[in-house]
Amino acid sequence: MNRQQKAELAALLGDGVRWNVSMARHSTFRAGGRAEALADVNGVEELRDLLRWLRRSGVPWRIIGRGSNILVSGRGFAGVIIRLQGELAAVDLRHEPDRAGPGPVVIRAGGGCSMARLLAWCTAHCLGGLEFLAGIPGSVGGGVCMNAGAWGQAMGERLQGVEILDCDGRLQRLAADALRFSYRRMEVAGREPERMIIVSAWFGLQRDRQAEIVARCRDYLARRRQKQPAGVASAGSFFKNPDGDYAGRLIEAAGLKGLARGDAMVSPRHANFIVNTGRATADDIAALVAEVQERVYRNSGVRLEPEVHIF
Ligand SMILES: Cc1cc2nc3c(=O)[nH]c(=O)nc-3n(C[C@H](O)[C@H](O)[C@H](O)COP(=O)(O)OP(=O)(O)OC[C@H]3O[C@@H](n4cnc5c(N)ncnc54)[C@H](O)[C@@H]3O)c2cc1C
Structure with missing residues:
Protein backbone atom coordinates (compact mmCIF):
# COMPACT_ATOMS: atom_id res chain seq x y z
CA MET A 1 0.00 0.00 0.00
CA ASN A 2 1.24 3.48 -0.70
CA ARG A 3 1.14 6.30 1.83
CA GLN A 4 -2.17 7.68 0.60
CA GLN A 5 -3.85 4.26 0.71
CA LYS A 6 -2.62 3.78 4.28
CA ALA A 7 -4.02 7.16 5.28
CA GLU A 8 -7.40 6.36 3.64
CA LEU A 9 -7.59 2.96 5.37
CA ALA A 10 -6.73 4.52 8.73
CA ALA A 11 -9.46 7.14 8.18
CA LEU A 12 -11.97 4.39 7.33
CA LEU A 13 -11.24 2.07 10.27
CA GLY A 14 -9.62 4.22 12.98
CA ASP A 15 -8.40 1.96 15.82
CA GLY A 16 -9.68 -1.10 13.93
CA VAL A 17 -6.55 -1.28 11.80
CA ARG A 18 -3.08 -2.40 12.91
CA TRP A 19 0.04 -2.35 10.74
CA ASN A 20 2.80 -4.85 10.03
CA VAL A 21 1.26 -7.51 12.26
CA SER A 22 2.89 -10.91 12.85
CA MET A 23 0.26 -13.47 11.87
CA ALA A 24 1.95 -16.00 14.16
CA ARG A 25 -0.10 -14.30 16.89
CA HIS A 26 -3.34 -14.84 14.98
CA SER A 27 -2.93 -18.43 13.86
CA THR A 28 -3.19 -21.63 15.89
CA PHE A 29 0.08 -22.74 14.24
CA ARG A 30 1.79 -19.89 16.11
CA ALA A 31 3.73 -19.32 12.90
CA GLY A 32 3.35 -17.17 9.82
CA GLY A 33 4.61 -14.05 8.10
CA ARG A 34 3.46 -10.48 8.61
CA ALA A 35 0.29 -8.86 7.33
CA GLU A 36 0.73 -5.35 6.03
CA ALA A 37 -2.57 -4.49 7.75
CA LEU A 38 -4.93 -6.41 10.05
CA ALA A 39 -8.45 -4.95 10.09
CA ASP A 40 -11.02 -5.76 12.79
CA VAL A 41 -14.50 -4.91 11.55
CA ASN A 42 -17.55 -4.70 13.83
CA GLY A 43 -20.60 -4.19 11.61
CA VAL A 44 -22.03 -4.81 8.13
CA GLU A 45 -21.88 -1.15 7.04
CA GLU A 46 -18.24 -0.84 8.06
CA LEU A 47 -17.43 -4.07 6.23
CA ARG A 48 -19.28 -2.91 3.12
CA ASP A 49 -17.36 0.39 3.09
CA LEU A 50 -14.08 -1.46 3.52
CA LEU A 51 -14.80 -3.90 0.67
CA ARG A 52 -15.77 -1.05 -1.65
CA TRP A 53 -12.59 0.83 -0.75
CA LEU A 54 -10.51 -2.32 -1.34
CA ARG A 55 -12.17 -2.77 -4.72
CA ARG A 56 -11.53 0.86 -5.75
CA SER A 57 -7.95 0.91 -4.56
CA GLY A 58 -7.02 -2.56 -5.86
CA VAL A 59 -5.40 -3.50 -2.53
CA PRO A 60 -5.37 -7.32 -2.04
CA TRP A 61 -7.35 -8.72 0.92
CA ARG A 62 -8.19 -11.95 2.70
CA ILE A 63 -10.70 -12.74 5.40
CA ILE A 64 -9.80 -14.98 8.32
CA GLY A 65 -11.74 -16.39 11.24
CA ARG A 66 -9.81 -17.80 14.20
CA GLY A 67 -6.77 -18.67 12.08
CA SER A 68 -7.05 -22.40 12.79
CA ASN A 69 -6.71 -23.56 9.19
CA ILE A 70 -4.38 -21.00 7.61
CA LEU A 71 -0.70 -20.33 7.19
CA VAL A 72 0.55 -16.94 6.06
CA SER A 73 3.74 -17.57 4.11
CA GLY A 74 7.13 -16.30 5.26
CA ARG A 75 6.98 -13.55 2.60
CA GLY A 76 4.01 -12.10 4.47
CA PHE A 77 0.77 -10.75 3.02
CA ALA A 78 0.95 -7.42 1.17
CA GLY A 79 -2.57 -6.15 1.73
CA VAL A 80 -5.35 -6.25 4.33
CA ILE A 81 -6.35 -9.28 6.41
CA ILE A 82 -9.90 -8.84 7.73
CA ARG A 83 -11.48 -10.29 10.89
CA LEU A 84 -15.14 -10.07 11.95
CA GLN A 85 -15.99 -8.96 15.47
CA GLY A 86 -18.74 -7.23 17.49
CA GLU A 87 -22.20 -7.68 15.94
CA LYS A 227 -6.51 -39.21 18.98
CA GLN A 228 -4.92 -35.79 18.63
CA PRO A 229 -1.71 -34.23 19.95
CA ALA A 230 -2.58 -31.99 22.90
CA GLY A 231 -0.98 -28.76 24.09
CA VAL A 232 1.01 -28.18 20.89
CA ALA A 233 0.44 -25.63 18.13
CA SER A 234 -0.98 -26.89 14.82
CA ALA A 235 -3.67 -26.25 12.23
CA GLY A 236 -5.35 -29.62 12.85
CA SER A 237 -5.12 -32.14 10.02
CA PHE A 238 -2.74 -30.62 7.50
CA PHE A 239 -3.61 -32.65 4.37
CA LYS A 240 -6.95 -33.65 2.89
CA ASN A 241 -7.69 -37.36 3.00
CA PRO A 242 -7.42 -38.71 -0.55
CA ASP A 243 -10.42 -40.70 -1.87
CA GLY A 244 -10.75 -43.99 -0.02
CA ASP A 245 -7.66 -43.49 2.16
CA TYR A 246 -6.26 -41.42 5.02
CA ALA A 247 -3.45 -38.90 4.70
CA GLY A 248 -2.23 -39.92 8.17
CA ARG A 249 -1.97 -43.58 7.15
CA LEU A 250 0.03 -42.72 4.02
CA ILE A 251 2.42 -40.43 5.95
CA GLU A 252 2.96 -43.08 8.62
CA ALA A 253 3.48 -45.78 5.95
CA ALA A 254 6.23 -43.59 4.43
CA GLY A 255 7.97 -43.64 7.84
CA LEU A 256 7.63 -39.90 8.39
CA LYS A 257 6.28 -39.65 11.95
CA GLY A 258 8.66 -37.43 13.91
CA LEU A 259 10.31 -35.97 10.75
CA ALA A 260 11.29 -32.35 11.49
CA ARG A 261 12.46 -29.19 9.76
CA GLY A 262 13.49 -26.63 12.35
CA ASP A 263 10.76 -26.72 14.99
CA ALA A 264 8.11 -27.99 12.56
CA MET A 265 7.46 -31.70 13.03
CA VAL A 266 5.18 -34.48 11.77
CA SER A 267 3.42 -35.33 15.02
CA PRO A 268 4.53 -38.69 16.41
CA ARG A 269 0.98 -39.05 17.77
CA HIS A 270 -1.07 -38.31 14.63
CA ALA A 271 0.85 -38.31 11.33
CA ASN A 272 -1.52 -35.86 9.60
CA PHE A 273 -0.80 -33.18 12.22
CA ILE A 274 2.16 -30.92 11.50
CA VAL A 275 3.04 -29.36 14.82
CA ASN A 276 5.06 -26.35 15.87
CA THR A 277 7.14 -27.61 18.77
CA GLY A 278 8.58 -24.18 19.60
CA ARG A 279 9.63 -21.47 17.21
CA ALA A 280 8.87 -22.96 13.80
CA THR A 281 8.64 -20.42 10.99
CA ALA A 282 6.27 -20.54 8.03
CA ASP A 283 9.31 -21.49 5.92
CA ASP A 284 10.11 -24.46 8.21
CA ILE A 285 6.51 -25.65 7.86
CA ALA A 286 6.54 -25.16 4.07
CA ALA A 287 9.82 -27.12 3.75
CA LEU A 288 8.45 -29.97 5.87
CA VAL A 289 5.18 -30.05 3.91
CA ALA A 290 7.06 -30.25 0.59
CA GLU A 291 9.21 -33.08 1.89
CA VAL A 292 6.19 -35.03 3.20
CA GLN A 293 4.41 -34.62 -0.15
CA GLU A 294 7.46 -35.80 -2.07
CA ARG A 295 8.19 -38.82 0.14
CA VAL A 296 4.54 -39.93 0.30
CA TYR A 297 4.40 -39.67 -3.50
CA ARG A 298 7.53 -41.77 -3.86
CA ASN A 299 6.21 -44.35 -1.39
CA SER A 300 2.60 -44.66 -2.51
CA GLY A 301 2.09 -42.67 -5.72
CA VAL A 302 -0.44 -40.37 -3.99
CA ARG A 303 -0.07 -36.57 -4.16
CA LEU A 304 -1.29 -35.15 -0.85
CA GLU A 305 -3.12 -31.83 -1.07
CA PRO A 306 -3.07 -29.38 1.83
CA GLU A 307 -6.35 -28.80 3.66
CA VAL A 308 -4.76 -25.75 5.27
CA HIS A 309 -5.13 -22.55 3.21
CA ILE A 310 -1.74 -20.98 2.57
CA PHE A 311 -1.48 -17.36 1.47
C1 LIG B 1 -6.47 -28.69 17.00
C2 LIG B 1 -7.31 -28.52 15.76
C3 LIG B 1 -8.32 -29.45 15.49
C4 LIG B 1 -9.11 -29.31 14.33
N1 LIG B 1 -10.09 -30.23 14.10
C5 LIG B 1 -10.86 -30.10 12.99
C6 LIG B 1 -11.91 -31.04 12.73
O1 LIG B 1 -12.16 -31.98 13.49
N2 LIG B 1 -12.66 -30.87 11.61
C7 LIG B 1 -12.44 -29.84 10.74
O2 LIG B 1 -13.17 -29.72 9.75
N3 LIG B 1 -11.44 -28.93 10.97
C8 LIG B 1 -10.67 -29.04 12.07
N4 LIG B 1 -9.67 -28.13 12.30
C9 LIG B 1 -9.40 -27.07 11.29
C10 LIG B 1 -10.14 -25.74 11.55
O3 LIG B 1 -10.42 -25.57 12.92
C11 LIG B 1 -11.44 -25.66 10.74
O4 LIG B 1 -11.20 -25.75 9.35
C12 LIG B 1 -12.16 -24.33 11.02
O5 LIG B 1 -13.44 -24.41 10.46
C13 LIG B 1 -11.44 -23.11 10.44
O6 LIG B 1 -12.10 -21.97 10.96
P1 LIG B 1 -11.32 -20.61 11.19
O7 LIG B 1 -12.30 -19.60 11.63
O8 LIG B 1 -10.16 -20.81 12.08
O9 LIG B 1 -10.86 -20.28 9.71
P2 LIG B 1 -9.44 -19.69 9.24
O10 LIG B 1 -8.38 -20.71 9.48
O11 LIG B 1 -9.24 -18.35 9.81
O12 LIG B 1 -9.72 -19.60 7.68
C14 LIG B 1 -9.89 -20.79 6.91
C15 LIG B 1 -10.46 -20.41 5.54
O13 LIG B 1 -11.78 -19.90 5.73
C16 LIG B 1 -11.89 -18.61 5.14
N5 LIG B 1 -12.79 -17.81 5.98
C17 LIG B 1 -12.70 -17.59 7.30
N6 LIG B 1 -13.73 -16.83 7.73
C18 LIG B 1 -14.48 -16.55 6.62
C19 LIG B 1 -15.66 -15.79 6.40
N7 LIG B 1 -16.31 -15.15 7.38
N8 LIG B 1 -16.14 -15.72 5.14
C20 LIG B 1 -15.51 -16.36 4.10
N9 LIG B 1 -14.40 -17.10 4.26
C21 LIG B 1 -13.88 -17.19 5.52
C22 LIG B 1 -10.45 -18.04 5.13
O14 LIG B 1 -10.29 -17.08 4.12
C23 LIG B 1 -9.65 -19.29 4.86
O15 LIG B 1 -9.61 -19.54 3.46
C24 LIG B 1 -8.87 -28.25 13.44
C25 LIG B 1 -7.86 -27.30 13.72
C26 LIG B 1 -7.08 -27.44 14.86
C27 LIG B 1 -6.02 -26.43 15.16
Whole structure:
Protein backbone atom coordinates (compact mmCIF):
# COMPACT_ATOMS: atom_id res chain seq x y z
CA MET A 1 0.00 0.00 0.00
CA ASN A 2 1.24 3.48 -0.70
CA ARG A 3 1.14 6.30 1.83
CA GLN A 4 -2.17 7.68 0.60
CA GLN A 5 -3.85 4.26 0.71
CA LYS A 6 -2.62 3.78 4.28
CA ALA A 7 -4.02 7.16 5.28
CA GLU A 8 -7.40 6.36 3.64
CA LEU A 9 -7.59 2.96 5.37
CA ALA A 10 -6.73 4.52 8.73
CA ALA A 11 -9.46 7.14 8.18
CA LEU A 12 -11.97 4.39 7.33
CA LEU A 13 -11.24 2.07 10.27
CA GLY A 14 -9.62 4.22 12.98
CA ASP A 15 -8.40 1.96 15.82
CA GLY A 16 -9.68 -1.10 13.93
CA VAL A 17 -6.55 -1.28 11.80
CA ARG A 18 -3.08 -2.40 12.91
CA TRP A 19 0.04 -2.35 10.74
CA ASN A 20 2.80 -4.85 10.03
CA VAL A 21 1.26 -7.51 12.26
CA SER A 22 2.89 -10.91 12.85
CA MET A 23 0.26 -13.47 11.87
CA ALA A 24 1.95 -16.00 14.16
CA ARG A 25 -0.10 -14.30 16.89
CA HIS A 26 -3.34 -14.84 14.98
CA SER A 27 -2.93 -18.43 13.86
CA THR A 28 -3.19 -21.63 15.89
CA PHE A 29 0.08 -22.74 14.24
CA ARG A 30 1.79 -19.89 16.11
CA ALA A 31 3.73 -19.32 12.90
CA GLY A 32 3.35 -17.17 9.82
CA GLY A 33 4.61 -14.05 8.10
CA ARG A 34 3.46 -10.48 8.61
CA ALA A 35 0.29 -8.86 7.33
CA GLU A 36 0.73 -5.35 6.03
CA ALA A 37 -2.57 -4.49 7.75
CA LEU A 38 -4.93 -6.41 10.05
CA ALA A 39 -8.45 -4.95 10.09
CA ASP A 40 -11.02 -5.76 12.79
CA VAL A 41 -14.50 -4.91 11.55
CA ASN A 42 -17.55 -4.70 13.83
CA GLY A 43 -20.60 -4.19 11.61
CA VAL A 44 -22.03 -4.81 8.13
CA GLU A 45 -21.88 -1.15 7.04
CA GLU A 46 -18.24 -0.84 8.06
CA LEU A 47 -17.43 -4.07 6.23
CA ARG A 48 -19.28 -2.91 3.12
CA ASP A 49 -17.36 0.39 3.09
CA LEU A 50 -14.08 -1.46 3.52
CA LEU A 51 -14.80 -3.90 0.67
CA ARG A 52 -15.77 -1.05 -1.65
CA TRP A 53 -12.59 0.83 -0.75
CA LEU A 54 -10.51 -2.32 -1.34
CA ARG A 55 -12.17 -2.77 -4.72
CA ARG A 56 -11.53 0.86 -5.75
CA SER A 57 -7.95 0.91 -4.56
CA GLY A 58 -7.02 -2.56 -5.86
CA VAL A 59 -5.40 -3.50 -2.53
CA PRO A 60 -5.37 -7.32 -2.04
CA TRP A 61 -7.35 -8.72 0.92
CA ARG A 62 -8.19 -11.95 2.70
CA ILE A 63 -10.70 -12.74 5.40
CA ILE A 64 -9.80 -14.98 8.32
CA GLY A 65 -11.74 -16.39 11.24
CA ARG A 66 -9.81 -17.80 14.20
CA GLY A 67 -6.77 -18.67 12.08
CA SER A 68 -7.05 -22.40 12.79
CA ASN A 69 -6.71 -23.56 9.19
CA ILE A 70 -4.38 -21.00 7.61
CA LEU A 71 -0.70 -20.33 7.19
CA VAL A 72 0.55 -16.94 6.06
CA SER A 73 3.74 -17.57 4.11
CA GLY A 74 7.13 -16.30 5.26
CA ARG A 75 6.98 -13.55 2.60
CA GLY A 76 4.01 -12.10 4.47
CA PHE A 77 0.77 -10.75 3.02
CA ALA A 78 0.95 -7.42 1.17
CA GLY A 79 -2.57 -6.15 1.73
CA VAL A 80 -5.35 -6.25 4.33
CA ILE A 81 -6.35 -9.28 6.41
CA ILE A 82 -9.90 -8.84 7.73
CA ARG A 83 -11.48 -10.29 10.89
CA LEU A 84 -15.14 -10.07 11.95
CA GLN A 85 -15.99 -8.96 15.47
CA GLY A 86 -18.74 -7.23 17.49
CA GLU A 87 -22.20 -7.68 15.94
CA LEU A 88 -20.56 -9.82 13.23
CA ALA A 89 -19.65 -12.36 15.92
CA ALA A 90 -23.01 -12.50 17.76
CA VAL A 91 -25.59 -15.32 17.99
CA ASP A 92 -29.38 -14.88 18.17
CA LEU A 93 -32.64 -16.74 17.81
CA ARG A 94 -34.45 -16.29 14.49
CA HIS A 95 -37.44 -18.58 14.52
CA GLU A 96 -38.91 -20.73 17.21
CA PRO A 97 -41.88 -22.93 16.37
CA ASP A 98 -44.58 -23.45 19.05
CA ARG A 99 -43.39 -25.69 21.85
CA ALA A 100 -45.44 -28.56 20.50
CA GLY A 101 -44.96 -27.57 16.85
CA PRO A 102 -42.81 -29.39 14.34
CA GLY A 103 -39.79 -27.98 12.55
CA PRO A 104 -36.38 -26.86 13.72
CA VAL A 105 -35.52 -23.87 15.84
CA VAL A 106 -33.56 -21.52 13.59
CA ILE A 107 -30.63 -19.53 14.94
CA ARG A 108 -28.34 -17.04 13.27
CA ALA A 109 -24.64 -16.79 14.08
CA GLY A 110 -22.26 -14.09 12.86
CA GLY A 111 -19.37 -15.20 10.65
CA GLY A 112 -16.87 -14.13 13.33
CA CYS A 113 -18.51 -16.11 16.16
CA SER A 114 -16.24 -18.84 17.51
CA MET A 115 -17.50 -22.42 17.41
CA ALA A 116 -16.92 -22.55 21.17
CA ARG A 117 -19.20 -19.54 21.72
CA LEU A 118 -21.82 -20.94 19.34
CA LEU A 119 -21.85 -24.26 21.20
CA ALA A 120 -22.01 -22.57 24.61
CA TRP A 121 -24.98 -20.50 23.38
CA CYS A 122 -26.77 -23.57 21.98
CA THR A 123 -26.19 -25.45 25.22
CA ALA A 124 -27.51 -22.57 27.32
CA HIS A 125 -30.63 -22.42 25.10
CA CYS A 126 -31.08 -26.24 25.12
CA LEU A 127 -30.61 -26.56 21.35
CA GLY A 128 -28.92 -29.66 19.99
CA GLY A 129 -27.42 -30.57 16.62
CA LEU A 130 -24.00 -28.91 16.50
CA GLU A 131 -22.26 -30.88 19.25
CA PHE A 132 -19.94 -32.55 16.71
CA LEU A 133 -18.17 -29.17 16.47
CA ALA A 134 -16.91 -29.47 20.07
CA GLY A 135 -13.14 -29.00 20.06
CA ILE A 136 -12.87 -27.49 16.55
CA PRO A 137 -11.14 -24.17 17.24
CA GLY A 138 -12.58 -22.17 14.30
CA SER A 139 -15.26 -19.58 13.64
CA VAL A 140 -18.67 -19.90 11.99
CA GLY A 141 -17.44 -18.21 8.76
CA GLY A 142 -14.29 -20.34 8.60
CA GLY A 143 -16.28 -23.47 9.44
CA VAL A 144 -18.85 -22.86 6.71
CA CYS A 145 -16.15 -21.99 4.16
CA MET A 146 -14.25 -25.20 5.04
CA ASN A 147 -17.42 -27.27 5.60
CA ALA A 148 -15.81 -28.20 8.91
CA GLY A 149 -16.87 -31.48 10.38
CA ALA A 150 -16.08 -34.44 12.54
CA TRP A 151 -17.49 -37.84 13.48
CA GLY A 152 -19.32 -38.23 10.17
CA GLN A 153 -21.12 -34.87 10.37
CA ALA A 154 -20.32 -31.55 8.72
CA MET A 155 -21.52 -27.97 9.05
CA GLY A 156 -23.20 -27.88 5.64
CA GLU A 157 -25.77 -30.45 6.82
CA ARG A 158 -27.13 -28.14 9.52
CA LEU A 159 -27.06 -24.98 7.48
CA GLN A 160 -30.29 -23.32 6.35
CA GLY A 161 -28.64 -20.38 4.61
CA VAL A 162 -25.92 -17.78 4.67
CA GLU A 163 -25.66 -14.06 4.28
CA ILE A 164 -22.67 -13.01 2.19
CA LEU A 165 -21.06 -9.74 1.17
CA ASP A 166 -19.40 -9.89 -2.22
CA CYS A 167 -16.36 -7.87 -3.25
CA ASP A 168 -18.64 -5.11 -4.61
CA GLY A 169 -20.16 -4.77 -1.15
CA ARG A 170 -23.50 -6.37 -2.13
CA LEU A 171 -25.23 -8.17 0.73
CA GLN A 172 -27.13 -11.30 -0.30
CA ARG A 173 -28.97 -14.04 1.49
CA LEU A 174 -28.52 -17.47 -0.05
CA ALA A 175 -30.61 -20.48 0.95
CA ALA A 176 -28.79 -23.75 1.61
CA ASP A 177 -29.83 -25.18 -1.75
CA ALA A 178 -27.81 -22.46 -3.53
CA LEU A 179 -24.67 -23.77 -1.82
CA ARG A 180 -22.74 -26.91 -2.66
CA PHE A 181 -20.83 -28.64 0.08
CA SER A 182 -18.18 -31.26 -0.38
CA TYR A 183 -15.23 -32.50 1.64
CA ARG A 184 -13.77 -29.41 3.41
CA ARG A 185 -15.20 -27.11 0.77
CA MET A 186 -18.19 -24.87 0.08
CA GLU A 187 -19.07 -23.54 -3.36
CA VAL A 188 -21.55 -20.96 -4.50
CA ALA A 189 -22.34 -21.30 -8.20
CA GLY A 190 -20.45 -18.76 -10.28
CA ARG A 191 -18.47 -17.25 -7.41
CA GLU A 192 -14.90 -17.54 -6.21
CA PRO A 193 -14.91 -18.30 -2.49
CA GLU A 194 -11.94 -15.97 -1.90
CA ARG A 195 -14.00 -13.03 -3.21
CA MET A 196 -16.83 -13.15 -0.69
CA ILE A 197 -17.33 -12.90 3.04
CA ILE A 198 -19.74 -15.03 5.04
CA VAL A 199 -21.35 -12.43 7.27
CA SER A 200 -23.72 -14.82 9.06
CA ALA A 201 -25.14 -18.32 8.86
CA TRP A 202 -28.53 -19.82 9.82
CA PHE A 203 -28.72 -23.26 11.42
CA GLY A 204 -31.75 -25.48 12.05
CA LEU A 205 -31.53 -27.12 15.49
CA GLN A 206 -33.68 -29.26 17.80
CA ARG A 207 -34.73 -28.63 21.36
CA ASP A 208 -33.04 -31.13 23.63
CA ARG A 209 -32.24 -31.70 27.29
CA GLN A 210 -29.26 -29.63 28.34
CA ALA A 211 -27.63 -32.53 30.20
CA GLU A 212 -27.69 -34.61 27.01
CA ILE A 213 -26.16 -31.84 24.90
CA VAL A 214 -23.39 -31.42 27.49
CA ALA A 215 -22.79 -35.19 27.61
CA ARG A 216 -22.44 -35.42 23.81
CA CYS A 217 -19.97 -32.48 23.74
CA ARG A 218 -17.90 -34.11 26.49
CA ASP A 219 -17.88 -37.42 24.67
CA TYR A 220 -16.64 -35.80 21.43
CA LEU A 221 -13.97 -33.86 23.33
CA ALA A 222 -12.76 -37.01 25.10
CA ARG A 223 -12.51 -38.87 21.77
CA ARG A 224 -10.52 -35.95 20.32
CA ARG A 225 -8.09 -35.98 23.27
CA GLN A 226 -7.40 -39.68 22.67
CA LYS A 227 -6.51 -39.21 18.98
CA GLN A 228 -4.92 -35.79 18.63
CA PRO A 229 -1.71 -34.23 19.95
CA ALA A 230 -2.58 -31.99 22.90
CA GLY A 231 -0.98 -28.76 24.09
CA VAL A 232 1.01 -28.18 20.89
CA ALA A 233 0.44 -25.63 18.13
CA SER A 234 -0.98 -26.89 14.82
CA ALA A 235 -3.67 -26.25 12.23
CA GLY A 236 -5.35 -29.62 12.85
CA SER A 237 -5.12 -32.14 10.02
CA PHE A 238 -2.74 -30.62 7.50
CA PHE A 239 -3.61 -32.65 4.37
CA LYS A 240 -6.95 -33.65 2.89
CA ASN A 241 -7.69 -37.36 3.00
CA PRO A 242 -7.42 -38.71 -0.55
CA ASP A 243 -10.42 -40.70 -1.87
CA GLY A 244 -10.75 -43.99 -0.02
CA ASP A 245 -7.66 -43.49 2.16
CA TYR A 246 -6.26 -41.42 5.02
CA ALA A 247 -3.45 -38.90 4.70
CA GLY A 248 -2.23 -39.92 8.17
CA ARG A 249 -1.97 -43.58 7.15
CA LEU A 250 0.03 -42.72 4.02
CA ILE A 251 2.42 -40.43 5.95
CA GLU A 252 2.96 -43.08 8.62
CA ALA A 253 3.48 -45.78 5.95
CA ALA A 254 6.23 -43.59 4.43
CA GLY A 255 7.97 -43.64 7.84
CA LEU A 256 7.63 -39.90 8.39
CA LYS A 257 6.28 -39.65 11.95
CA GLY A 258 8.66 -37.43 13.91
CA LEU A 259 10.31 -35.97 10.75
CA ALA A 260 11.29 -32.35 11.49
CA ARG A 261 12.46 -29.19 9.76
CA GLY A 262 13.49 -26.63 12.35
CA ASP A 263 10.76 -26.72 14.99
CA ALA A 264 8.11 -27.99 12.56
CA MET A 265 7.46 -31.70 13.03
CA VAL A 266 5.18 -34.48 11.77
CA SER A 267 3.42 -35.33 15.02
CA PRO A 268 4.53 -38.69 16.41
CA ARG A 269 0.98 -39.05 17.77
CA HIS A 270 -1.07 -38.31 14.63
CA ALA A 271 0.85 -38.31 11.33
CA ASN A 272 -1.52 -35.86 9.60
CA PHE A 273 -0.80 -33.18 12.22
CA ILE A 274 2.16 -30.92 11.50
CA VAL A 275 3.04 -29.36 14.82
CA ASN A 276 5.06 -26.35 15.87
CA THR A 277 7.14 -27.61 18.77
CA GLY A 278 8.58 -24.18 19.60
CA ARG A 279 9.63 -21.47 17.21
CA ALA A 280 8.87 -22.96 13.80
CA THR A 281 8.64 -20.42 10.99
CA ALA A 282 6.27 -20.54 8.03
CA ASP A 283 9.31 -21.49 5.92
CA ASP A 284 10.11 -24.46 8.21
CA ILE A 285 6.51 -25.65 7.86
CA ALA A 286 6.54 -25.16 4.07
CA ALA A 287 9.82 -27.12 3.75
CA LEU A 288 8.45 -29.97 5.87
CA VAL A 289 5.18 -30.05 3.91
CA ALA A 290 7.06 -30.25 0.59
CA GLU A 291 9.21 -33.08 1.89
CA VAL A 292 6.19 -35.03 3.20
CA GLN A 293 4.41 -34.62 -0.15
CA GLU A 294 7.46 -35.80 -2.07
CA ARG A 295 8.19 -38.82 0.14
CA VAL A 296 4.54 -39.93 0.30
CA TYR A 297 4.40 -39.67 -3.50
CA ARG A 298 7.53 -41.77 -3.86
CA ASN A 299 6.21 -44.35 -1.39
CA SER A 300 2.60 -44.66 -2.51
CA GLY A 301 2.09 -42.67 -5.72
CA VAL A 302 -0.44 -40.37 -3.99
CA ARG A 303 -0.07 -36.57 -4.16
CA LEU A 304 -1.29 -35.15 -0.85
CA GLU A 305 -3.12 -31.83 -1.07
CA PRO A 306 -3.07 -29.38 1.83
CA GLU A 307 -6.35 -28.80 3.66
CA VAL A 308 -4.76 -25.75 5.27
CA HIS A 309 -5.13 -22.55 3.21
CA ILE A 310 -1.74 -20.98 2.57
CA PHE A 311 -1.48 -17.36 1.47
C1 LIG B 1 -6.47 -28.69 17.00
C2 LIG B 1 -7.31 -28.52 15.76
C3 LIG B 1 -8.32 -29.45 15.49
C4 LIG B 1 -9.11 -29.31 14.33
N1 LIG B 1 -10.09 -30.23 14.10
C5 LIG B 1 -10.86 -30.10 12.99
C6 LIG B 1 -11.91 -31.04 12.73
O1 LIG B 1 -12.16 -31.98 13.49
N2 LIG B 1 -12.66 -30.87 11.61
C7 LIG B 1 -12.44 -29.84 10.74
O2 LIG B 1 -13.17 -29.72 9.75
N3 LIG B 1 -11.44 -28.93 10.97
C8 LIG B 1 -10.67 -29.04 12.07
N4 LIG B 1 -9.67 -28.13 12.30
C9 LIG B 1 -9.40 -27.07 11.29
C10 LIG B 1 -10.14 -25.74 11.55
O3 LIG B 1 -10.42 -25.57 12.92
C11 LIG B 1 -11.44 -25.66 10.74
O4 LIG B 1 -11.20 -25.75 9.35
C12 LIG B 1 -12.16 -24.33 11.02
O5 LIG B 1 -13.44 -24.41 10.46
C13 LIG B 1 -11.44 -23.11 10.44
O6 LIG B 1 -12.10 -21.97 10.96
P1 LIG B 1 -11.32 -20.61 11.19
O7 LIG B 1 -12.30 -19.60 11.63
O8 LIG B 1 -10.16 -20.81 12.08
O9 LIG B 1 -10.86 -20.28 9.71
P2 LIG B 1 -9.44 -19.69 9.24
O10 LIG B 1 -8.38 -20.71 9.48
O11 LIG B 1 -9.24 -18.35 9.81
O12 LIG B 1 -9.72 -19.60 7.68
C14 LIG B 1 -9.89 -20.79 6.91
C15 LIG B 1 -10.46 -20.41 5.54
O13 LIG B 1 -11.78 -19.90 5.73
C16 LIG B 1 -11.89 -18.61 5.14
N5 LIG B 1 -12.79 -17.81 5.98
C17 LIG B 1 -12.70 -17.59 7.30
N6 LIG B 1 -13.73 -16.83 7.73
C18 LIG B 1 -14.48 -16.55 6.62
C19 LIG B 1 -15.66 -15.79 6.40
N7 LIG B 1 -16.31 -15.15 7.38
N8 LIG B 1 -16.14 -15.72 5.14
C20 LIG B 1 -15.51 -16.36 4.10
N9 LIG B 1 -14.40 -17.10 4.26
C21 LIG B 1 -13.88 -17.19 5.52
C22 LIG B 1 -10.45 -18.04 5.13
O14 LIG B 1 -10.29 -17.08 4.12
C23 LIG B 1 -9.65 -19.29 4.86
O15 LIG B 1 -9.61 -19.54 3.46
C24 LIG B 1 -8.87 -28.25 13.44
C25 LIG B 1 -7.86 -27.30 13.72
C26 LIG B 1 -7.08 -27.44 14.86
C27 LIG B 1 -6.02 -26.43 15.16
